[in-house]
Amino acid sequence: MIRSVRYLISGVLAGAPLLVGMLLLGIAGAALTPVLVGLPLLALLALTGVPVGAVERWRLRLVDPAPVPTPHRTPDEAGPAAWARLRFTEQATWRELAYAVLLAVVLWPLDTVVLTVALGIPGAMIGTPVQLALTGGETRAVKLWLIDTYGQAFLCAAAGAVLILVLLRPLARYARARAALTRLLLAPRQAEGRLAEVTRSRARLVAAFDAERRRIERDLHDGAQQRLVALSMRLGLARLDAPPALAGRLAEAHAEADQVLVELRELINGIHPQVLADYGLGDAIADAADRSAVPVEVDVELPRFAEPVESAAYFAVREALANVGRHSGAERARVQGRYEEGRLRIEVRDDGGGGADPGAGSGLTGLADRLAVLDGTLAVDSPPGGPTVLTMEIPC
Structure with a gap:
């Protein structure tokens, strides 16, 4: 019972400052957005749910012994930029922001009302004799009933004691329901x-x-x-x-x-070609183009990537060039590669007859599967008569 009361009181103590802080961040961010200073404040407002979620999962231990793991993943790279980039792309971040808004606007006022009804009013009734002694003449119990004798005061105190015993069980049930809602919103989704x-x-x-x-x-x-x-x-x-x-x-x-x-x-x-290990993806693609049965123009400007990324991209390009030589009837091909906004993008274009269909069980299916291992995608644009353009993208 005491743990339920502590849980609800701590919710009130956390929710009131949260409401003030979110209002200040929102107002300041909106006001300063025209001079770009407000954008970091709005970004900070969007991430407010992350620390709030961590605190709320910790507070759940007061009424729910089962631990709630964090729904967030650990960034692959160090540094605040990688952390923020990952958090902004996670669904859990936005669920936590929604919970923070719910806590600031609805939950803590509701907790205040429940505590007032279940503890505040009975507590004031129990303290009626003390109030009467301090005033020396008469007092009003809970601002409602006029009390001018100690008999009435002790009767009111007894009624308050009975009322608090009656309301403790509903208070505990409310605290458990409140905790269940928090767990539902902040625990990791099974999927x-x-x-x-x-x-x-x-x-x-x-x-x-x-x-x-x-x-x-x-x-x-x-x-x-x-x-x-x-x-x-x-x-x-x-x-x-x-x-x-x-x-x-x-x-x-x-x-x-x-x-x-x-x-x-x-x-x-x-x-595993040695040129890929020694010089990187750009030179490896150029080497694959030199070995192609069809003349290939190479326009590739790429940094070094992790080994799985370089390997998947290299073999995908090599398979694409092999398909050009075997099936397209093309006279020339072109490979273009760039790294922009955290994504490796490679385009293989040929002037062949077109009509390539990834769903027909061709080698394009295996090529797409190779990229999908790294969350990459393959887009095929191959109208009848050509040209055929394969666009490969890998987040990295």
Whole structure:
């Protein structure tokens, strides 16, 4: 019971200053917006719900022992800019702002009314004998009933004691309902929790896939490739001392070993090209364009990105250029890449016959899936007769 009273009283003590603070921020922000000074104040007002939500989840422990975890994610980067950018894009931030407005305008006045009815009025009735003694003649209990004798005063006090005992149970029920509303608005949504876990597991899968691919590349480079190099050298040395009848067969074996070595190097380069690891996505795209069956113009100005982003973008571009060479009938293609407003945007355009349909089970489906792992998107514009434009975007 005492915990319920403490919960409601602390709500009143938190809500009244919150109302004043939000009003001051809103008025000052609106007034100063024409000179741009008000914009940070309005942004601060929008984030008011974040600390309010944290305090309210802590206050819930007074009546609800089950902990309420925060619905917010941890920023991937350090610094206030990354924190603010993430908070403004989370649904939880806006739910907390709505709760802060509800607390400032409705909930704390309602808590005040409930406390006044359940405790204030009975408490004033219980204190009637003291009031009568202080006034020395007569008093009015709860500003309503005239009390001029100690008999009436003690009778009023007894009625107040009975009334407070009767109202304590409804007070506790109201406090529990109030806490349930707070939990409903401020606890993480189950769907959001599942989505966050899916996002984290998907990131772990991407990292594990990249690590496994690097391991296979390393094993092929340090194992099979070195053995083939040694075999090719031995065949070359054997040809020097072999009789003419055997030299021809050794030459064929030597050439075959060299061809296998070339193919293995191409395979290793396809698993994870060294130019991507050493020089970044821009140079890797230029290298892929040089290998394309169709002449490709490259216009790419990109910084370095995280390995999963560079890997996904590189293989998506390479797959797109392979599709151009196999299916489009194009004579030329163009790759343009930019990094703007936190998004990597790459456009692959060709002058082929068009008609590419991502829903027809083509390689575009796999390309879209590759980007979706990093929350990226693929847009296809390919009318019959062309041109075909693939636009890839990855937030990073």
